[in-house]
Amino acid sequence: MTTHPVSFTVNGTEHRLEVEPRRTLADTLRDQLGLAGTHLGCEHGVCGACTVLVNGEPVRACLMFAVQADGAEIRTVEGLAEGEALNPLQRQFHVNHALQCGYCTPGFLMLATWLLERPEMLDEATMRHVLSSNLCRCTGYQNILKAVRAAAQEAGKWSGPATV
Amino acid sequence: MNWVGRRVLRLEDAALVRGEGRFVGDLVAGAMAVRFLRSPVASGRILRIEAPKGALLVTGADLAGVRPIAPKLHKFNFVATDQLILPRERVHYVGQAVAAVAARTPEEAEDLAEAVHLEIEPDPPVIGLDAALAPDAPRLHPHAAGNLLVDARIATPGCAAAFAEAAHVVEIGIRSRRQNAMPLEPRGGVASYDKASGRVTLHASTQIPHLLRTGIADCLGMPEADLRVVAPDVGGGFGQKMQLFPEYVVLVWLARRHRGGFAWIEDRSENLIASAHARDQRHRLRAAFDAEGRMLALEADILADVGAFSCYPTTCGVEPLMALAEYPGPYRVAEYAAHARAVTTNTCPMAPYRGVSRPVITFGLERLLDHAARRIGMDPVELRRRNLVAEFPYRTPTGLVLDEASYLETMERAVAAADLPGFRARQEAARREGRYLGIGLSVFNERTGYGTPAFATRGMEITPGYERVELSMTPSDEVEARIGASPHGQGLRTALSQVIADELGLDPARIRIIHGDTDRTPYGWGTFASRSAVISGGACKLAAAKLAERLRRCAARMLQADAAQVELREGMAVVGATGASIPLASLARTAHHGSHLLAEEAPEGLYEAVLYDPAGTFSNACHIAEVEVDAETGGVRILRYIVAEDAGRLINPMLVDGQIQGGVAQGIANALYEEVIYDADGQILTGSLADYIPPTCAEIPEIEIHHLVTTSDASVTQAKGVGEGGAIGAPAAVVNAICDALAPFGIEIFEMPATPDRIRALLRAAQEARA
Numbered sequence: 062m063t064t065h066p067v068s069f070t071v072n073g074t075e076h077r078l079e080v081e082p083r084r085t086l087a088d089t090l091r092d093q094l095g096l097a098g099t100h101l102g103c104e105h106g107v108c109g110a111c112t113v114l115v116n117g118e119p120v121r122a123c124l125m126f127a128v129q130a131d132g133a134e135i136r137t138v139e140g141l142a143e144g145e146a147l148n149p150l151q152r153q154f155h156v157n158h159a160l161q162c163g164y165c166t167p168g169f170l171m172l173a174t175w176l177l178e179r180p181e182m183l184d185e186a187t188m189r190h191v192l193s194s195n196l197c198r199c200t201g202y203q204n205i206l207k208a209v210r211a212a213a214q215e216a217g218k219w220s221g222p223a224t225v
Numbered sequence: 226m227n228w229v230g231r232r233v234l235r236l237e238d239a240a241l242v243r244g245e246g247r248f249v250g251d252l253v254a255g256a257m258a259v260r261f262l263r264s265p266v267a268s269g270r271i272l273r274i275e276a277p278k279g280a281l282l283v284t285g286a287d288l289a290g291v292r293p294i295a296p297k298l299h300k301f302n303f304v305a306t307d308q309l310i311l312p313r314e315r316v317h318y319v320g321q322a323v324a325a326v327a328a329r330t331p332e333e334a335e336d337l338a339e340a341v342h343l344e345i346e347p348d349p350p351v352i353g354l355d356a357a358l359a360p361d362a363p364r365l366h367p368h369a370a371g372n373l374l375v376d377a378r379i380a381t382p383g384c385a386a387a388f389a390e391a392a393h394v395v396e397i398g399i400r401s402r403r404q405n406a407m408p409l410e411p412r413g414g415v416a417s418y419d420k421a422s423g424r425v426t427l428h429a430s431t432q433i434p435h436l437l438r439t440g441i442a443d444c445l446g447m448p449e450a451d452l453r454v455v456a457p458d459v460g461g462g463f464g465q466k467m468q469l470f471p472e473y474v475v476l477v478w479l480a481r482r483h484r485g486g487f488a489w490i491e492d493r494s495e496n497l498i499a500s501a502h503a504r505d506q507r508h509r510l511r512a513a514f515d516a517e518g519r520m521l522a523l524e525a526d527i528l529a530d531v532g533a534f535s536c537y538p539t540t541c542g543v544e545p546l547m548a549l550a551e552y553p554g555p556y557r558v559a560e561y562a563a564h565a566r567a568v569t570t571n572t573c574p575m576a577p578y579r580g581v582s583r584p585v586i587t588f589g590l591e592r593l594l595d596h597a598a599r600r601i602g603m604d605p606v607e608l609r610r611r612n613l614v615a616e617f618p619y620r621t622p623t624g625l626v627l628d629e630a631s632y633l634e635t636m637e638r639a640v641a642a643a644d645l646p647g648f649r650a651r652q653e654a655a656r657r658e659g660r661y662l663g664i665g666l667s668v669f670n671e672r673t674g675y676g677t678p679a680f681a682t683r684g685m686e687i688t689p690g691y692e693r694v695e696l697s698m699t700p701s702d703e704v705e706a707r708i709g710a711s712p713h714g715q716g717l718r719t720a721l722s723q724v725i726a727d728e729l730g731l732d733p734a735r736i737r738i739i740h741g742d743t744d745r746t747p748y749g750w751g752t753f754a755s756r757s758a759v760i761s762g763g764a765c766k767l768a769a770a771k772l773a774e775r776l777r778r779c780a781a782r783m784l785q786a787d788a789a790q791v792e793l794r795e796g797m798a799v800v801g802a803t804g805a806s807i808p809l810a811s812l813a814r815t816a817h818h819g820s821h822l823l824a825e826e827a828p829e830g831l832y833e834a835v836l837y838d839p840a841g842t843f844s845n846a847c848h849i850a851e852v853e854v855d856a857e858t859g860g861v862r863i864l865r866y867i868v869a870e871d872a873g874r875l876i877n878p879m880l881v882d883g884q885i886q887g888g889v890a891q892g893i894a895n896a897l898y899e900e901v902i903y904d905a906d907g908q909i910l911t912g913s914l915a916d917y918i919p920p921t922c923a924e925i926p927e928i929e930i931h932h933l934v935t936t937s938d939a940s941v942t943q944a945k946g947v948g949e950g951g952a953i954g955a956p957a958a959v960v961n962a963i964c965d966a967l968a969p970f971g972i973e974i975f976e977m978p979a980t981p982d983r984i985r986a987l988l989r990a991a992q993e994a995r996a
Contacts, residue, residue, distance in 0.1 A: 062332075083332065097251040098244015100460075102409045103493040107914035110409060138244030151242040155234060158879050161887060162714025163241030164248065164410040164460030193923035196914070198409045198461050199714055200883060201890035201951075202922035 067131040071096065072140030080127040087111045087122035090137060098138040098167045102196065109195030112168035113137050119175045119194075138167035141174065150174060150212040159208035161199030168195050173209045182220035183213045228723040228733055229942070232879040235719045236733065246458040249413040249430045249490065256415050256486030257281070257327040259479065260334035261472060262343055263499055264316035264323050267350035267571040267907025268365075271314060274324050275342040281327040281483075282341065283475060285313035291478065292444045294469055296537040300684030301377035303542060304369045306569070308534040310444060310471045310478075316345055317365065317533035318571050319907055320499030325475050327487055350571035350907040354507055354530050357568045365533060365569045372569045374531060375542045377549055380562035381622050387522035387560040391513030395597040400976040401585040401956075403505035403530070403901035405497055406578040407919055408713075410460020412500055413490035414473050416480035425480045426453040430460065432467040432713050433538075433751035436687070438743050440469035440537055441477050452477065456741035459713035463891070464577035465501050466713065467753045469537040494912045501576030502901055505530035506544065506585045510593050513560075518603050520612050522560035525552045525589070529582075531567045532574035538687040541567045541575060546683055548582040550623045554590055555632040555670040555845055556612045561622035571907045577753060579888060580953040583671065584895055591667040591957035592975060595964060605961075606640055609668055617937075624682075627670065628937035630845045631871045636668050638931050639847040639869035648851065656969065661854045662864070663966025667957035668847045673946025674759025674939075675841025691838035692756075693747040694764040696725070696772050698831035700817040702796070702810040704729060704736045706768070709749010710761035711741045715948065716880045717757050721765045723876055724942060728769035729776070730793035731809070747834070755844075755946025758876060763941040764837035771833040778826040779812045842937055844945035846870035848889070848954035852962040856970070856988060859981030861897055861963055863926045870950060871933040874943035881947050882930050888951020890925045895952065896959035897978050898924070 064079040071094060080089055087104075090096045090113070102110035104123045111122040114136040141148045147155065150173055160166045169192065176183055176191055188209055197205060213219040240246050262274070276282035293307035312323055326341060328334040351357045351365055357372040365372055388394060414429040431437050434454040442449035459466065472489055479487040491500070506529045513522040527548045531541035545565035553561055594612075598605040613632040620626055643664065652662045672679075677690030695707040706725060712718060718740070722733035739745050749761070773793055780798030781788035790801045799806040816823050816831045851865040868885055875881050898918050902910040911917040936943040956977050963984070964973050970991045976983060 081332065088331075091251075092254075096244075097248075098246075100248070100410070101250065102411075103914050105493065105913055105915070108409060108493075138242075142243050147239070147242060154242050155238040158235065158883050160238060160241055161716065161883060162409070162459065162461040163237070163246050164408075164458075164714075166241055167244045170242065189922055193921035196409060196919055196921060198407060198463070198891075198919065199887045201886035201888075201928065202925050203886055203927055204883065206922060 065128050067128055069130050069133045069135055071135045072137060082126065082128050084127050085123050086125040086127045086130050089127035090122060096137050096139050100164055100167055102164065107196070109172065110165050110168040112171045112195065114171055114175055119172050136171070138170055141170060149215050150177065153208040153212040157204045157208040157211060159200060159204040165195060165197040169197065169205055173212065176209065177213055177216055177218055183218050184220045228726040229876050230874070231877065233719055233723055233733060233877055235716045236722060237716060237718055248410055248458045248460055249415060249428050252415050252428050252457065253488040253490065256417065256488035257329065258331040258334040259325050259327045259476065259487050259489040260338040261322040261489070262324040262326070262338055262341055263495070264319055264321040264345060266316065266345055266347040267319050267352065269316050269345040269347040271312060271316060271323065271345050273342060273344040276326060277340050280337055283311065283325040283479065285309055285311040288478065290446065291474065292446065294444065294471065294537050296535050296540045297686040298540050298542050298684045299686065301375050301542060301546060303540065304366070304374045306366050306374065306534045308471065310474045318573050319909055320495070320573060322471055322499070327479065352570055352572065352903055352905055352907045354528050354568055357570045365571060369569060373566050374535060374569050375545055375565065375567035377546060377565045378563070379549065379623065381560045384522050384524065384560040384562040388513045391521055392516040393514040393597065393601050394511060395514065395593060395600055396511045397593050397596050397975055398507070398509045399589045399592060401504045401506045401588065402978060404503045404578055404895060404899055405500070405901055405917060406463035406465035406503065408461030408463055408465055411491045411493060411496040412466065412470065414476045415486065415488040416476040417486040418480040418484045420484060424451045424453060425477050426455060427473065427477055428455045428457055429473055430466055431456050432459065432462040432711060432753055434711050434741050434743050435709060435748050436538055436751060437469055437473060441474050444474045445478060453744045456711050462713040463579045464753060467751060468501055468576050493914060497917055498909050498912050499573055501536060502532060502573045503575055503578035504585055505575065508589050510589050512593055512597060514597060514601060518601055518608050518611050520556060520558045523553055523558050525563040527563060527565040529567050529575065530570050530572065532570060532572045534574045536574050536576040538689065539577060540685065542683060543577050544575060544582045548586050550625065551583065551672060552586050552590065553621055554587065555614055555668055557614050558622065572903055579891060580949040583669065583949065583953040584892060584956050587667055587669045587953050588957045588960065588977060591961060595961050596973060606636070606666070609636060613668065625672070628842050628939040629935050630670060630843055631933045631935045632668060632670065632845050635845055635869040635871050635933055636847040638933060639666065639849045639867050642867050642869065642929065642931060643849045661856055661966040662851065663854065663962040663964065664849065664851050665958050665961025665965055666847060666849045667954045667961065669954050670843040670845040671755060671946065671950045671953055672841055672843055673755035674839055675754065675756070676760060676838035679841045689750040691836050692749050692760040692764050693834065693836045694761065694768045695747050695834045696768040698772065698813045700814050702813040704731065705739055706736060706765060707739045707746045708761050709747050710757045711751045712757065713752050715884060720758055720876045720880055721762055724762050724765045725769040728766060728773045731796060755948035758944050759842065759940050759942070759946045760837055760839060762876065762944060763839060764835045766942050767837060768833045768835035771835065772831060775827055775831065775833070776809060776812055779816060779823050780807050782823060782826050783807050783812065783815070837941070839939060842873070842939035842945045844870065844872040844947055844950060846950050846954055848958035850958040850962040852959065852966055854963055854966040854984065859984035859988065861979065863893065863959065866926045867929045869931040869933065871935050872947040873936050873940060873945035874934060875932065876942065876944050878932065884947050885930055885951045886928050888949060889928050889955045890920060892952040892955020893925060893959055894920050895977060896956040897980070900978050
């Protein structure tokens, strides 16, 4: 099958690739760039495990072709940690037991990263509404919400009453 | 300092939150991609399978010498089914793998699969319990008369008499619709061939690496020692991944035949259609009560639609026979009769899913009690109070021994937390506004941590139960624990490290739990049946205690003291009387590199192996759900959810709460949302996550958890298993709450999931009946 040249940055590093036009961004990140932290849970855009940020917006990497990301700035879970140290959101996931098997975690982390980086303050209803885009099968969600709430508080972004 | 009992953060997290976990899908590099062709029809005769010239195609004909999957029970009129790895003549369900193709990339393998010509002549399938049990039903398996694979009866002698003299006899029928455990990571495997040794390594997303190795080796007739199975990070399993699936046998066969690597990572649709299903059951229940509401007798007729074949290793008996053995739950009932049947149909095979039959029997019994309370005119809590077992040990009519528990106390704790009088006032006020609030409870016990003796009563040819641990200390004094158990995301490494740390006076961070690799761990059964913390944890405690004793003796020799006076704490061996001490690191170094100095104390070095095989213990809980039902739409919102539970001593309360929260979410899904639906032709209508609908954080409420601690001698760590309880208790509590909400309409619900459609239909029927 023919391939197309694409170039984009992932976590600040520029990549130039030849990809099949039918290849999804998720498969490209995983198989061609070795960034396997972006997980595939359904490949039809429901579970959100493959959520990455493309030009600052959360995207299901299973529903986007790599060629559509030409020229984009992409961020994945591998870009979150600050060197050896977990970033505040990752640390809150750890401290609040917001993961069990960890398969959905990269998607939730990227979605929550987007939530926390928006200029607006974050409230409970918005948080629940946005995080209901993704599925987790292990935790029953409460600890994920707790972790995001705590990270928002830490960042001075929580508009509700302090809970932790 | 004690590590057990503390909220120790997980050792597993650091890699996972960085996206550096290693799941099977991350290990496919260099392997050929395998795609399975799946049957498009529920029943039929294979006429032709043709691939384009030069394609790598595997069909049943290629696997002529390969043995089928055929697990057995030696009791209960069990009929074994031969599940061919790839069928040669007939297909038995939609989604059954009928052939495999392999290509360089997954995309090419999918292209190739589409180019294969698969011709199957369809026959009328047998779909659903009624069709399978009809007198003229075609037989799925020629030797299974009546399409029954299990037909078991038990009865205590006085059952009929108890019904005859009862003040009240109550009867209900319940229906539980089919579920998929739906781990977020679907199934997958990568088989690679080592040309130097001739061995194959299979990485698979499995809960049972050792048993998977045995099963595959048996099918292929290969030496088990030439196969290594590794479970890397597993993205949830919930029972679904404790099976020997034909796909894994094909992967290993391909690796051996072609001396190369082959990977199969299934897609979500394959998982929904063709992995394993659960809980497709229908029961009739009758109970006899005396005038004071004491249950005198219980009768259960249990039908389980188990699909086309028996799952390996538990067999299709796992659902109906668990229901038969455990229906009375935490209640005192002297007389009990049950008839349990496993019914085979042209659908995806059933396999255990978190709780197995207990979510269904708890739903049945707790619905029955609420229904009986209405009939007798007694408060449902009071009715339960009069019937819960309060003296232990208690022997159930099926011979189970209930160890010390807190059935009444957990219920009272949950009821107090729910503030029933306050709720009834709010309910009244809401009804005046045309809003329907309801509250429901469920009380249950959860048989956990049971070893070989318990499984043996089922007559299983493959009888699981024990767990082994091999513990050793390195020269630099880390402890390596090689366990036969195999975690699938529940934080077992952390919990076991805590148990070992306490015995040895070490920080859990110095302990390495080595698991999930048949080359590096002793034979064990894996993770299922809420057993890992109890059995593997018990083995860890016993082994660590032995290692601690050995270290104390070594220290006593080095310090010229009495071993009885040596304490291990914070990495040191300390003599209580004198304060003399020696670092464990120094003892470890000497034991390895100066072993002549410790020839008496540690003749075999710092190594201990323990096998633990307990009889089992029962944890227990009471769940209370408060709901609001929209009488127009049939929609249900959960307003409050309370769990009072008793899992004995908590090794790590954070992990226990995590298990409960996750389990309750699955139980709520079972109660309200998830359902695998087949049409009359056996086509599956729920093959995507747009149709099979797991709940999100918008549907799952905060879960308030109250812990009670009742310990028993049945578990050496005093911990009871807690992996399944959340999923067991929630469906009954939620549906009882819906029934309470809809009491003004005279509606009761006996089927789950209680979807808006089902609730609306009942409301309509009630309104029409009134009109």
